[in-house]
Amino acid sequence: MSLDEINTRIAAAEVAAGRDAGTVCLIAVSKVQPNERVRSVLDQGHRIFGENRIQEAAGKWPEFRTQYDGIDLHLIGPLQTNKARQAMELCNAIHSLDRPKLANTLARLAQERGDCPDLFIQVNTGEEPQKAGILPGDADDFIKECQKLDLPIHGLMCIPPVDEEPSLHFALLAKLAARNGLDGLSMGMSSDFESAIALGATHVRIGSAIFGERVAS
Ligand SMILES: *Cc1c(COP(=O)(O)O)cnc(C)c1O
Numbered sequence: 001m002s003l004d005e006i007n008t009r010i011a012a013a014e015v016a017a018g019r020d021a022g023t024v025c026l027i028a029v030s031k032v033q034p035n036e037r038v039r040s041v042l043d044q045g046h047r048i049f050g051e052n053r054i055q056e057a058a059g060k061w062p063e064f065r066t067q068y069d070g071i072d073l074h075l076i077g078p079l080q081t082n083k084a085r086q087a088m089e090l091c092n093a094i095h096s097l098d099r100p101k102l103a104n105t106l107a108r109l110a111q112e113r114g115d116c117p118d119l120f121i122q123v124n125t126g127e128e129p130q131k132a133g134i135l136p137g138d139a140d141d142f143i144k145e146c147q148k149l150d151l152p153i154h155g156l157m158c159i160p161p162v163d164e165e166p167s168l169h170f171a172l173l174a175k176l177a178a179r180n181g182l183d184g185l186s187m188g189m190s191s192d193f194e195s196a197i198a199l200g201a202t203h204v205r206i207g208s209a210i211f212g213e214r215v216a217s
Pocket of ligand 1 (some may be wrong): 029031038052076077159187200205206207208209
């Protein structure tokens with residue numbers, strides 16, 4: 001599917017949900033995609049991208065940034081504390097804040113730098129043992145803890161379990177955000193972004209629908 005088609009579908013989903021046009025941010029997830037495909041999306045004028053591994057992002061985006069202005073890079077995958085500094089240098093937003101140790105490290109570095117990317121707290125809405133994210137029952141306390149550290153918490157993020165109805169998870173994330181006064185909702189991928197927008201997504205993370213299937217690596 002082309003970038004234009006995705007933008008058209010996002011706009012239609014905004015209208016259908018009674019939301020203002022242009023309120024949903026499209027993060028084009030470029031992980032594992034060949035550079036020519038990424039370049040083609042850049043050439044069409046898109047500037048907001050997502051990567052899930054910091055090493056891969058570091059190998060690809062500094063060079064693109066020398067060639068294209070205004071690139072907005074979002075880290076959407078797990079972050080180890082020993083890569084936090086690099087992530088803060090490279091990324092405009094981090095969607096995977098999921099534990100106190102990482103919050104403390106980010107807070108310390110933010111103080112040192114006088115600057116911090118926008119942060120989303122990842123919630124493991126399906127309570128899956130293998131998946132990152134704070135458990136829903138711990139989310140309220142963790143959000144408050146992060147705010148006490150003066151971290152710029154923009155919103156919440158989730159990745160629903162593959163075999164469950166995603167809208168239940170989107171609704172839960174929206175409820176957790178609303179009761180904590182958070183505006184940002186990073187939810188919705190290639191197969192379910194329209195239902196995420198219906199439930200209030202502010203950031204959709206779309207990879208394969210824009211770039212084509214990822215080549216196994
Ligand atoms: C890969 C990835 C996406 C994009 O998935 P698609 O199904 O290709 O749209 C979104 N979010 C996260 C966290 C991802 O790792």
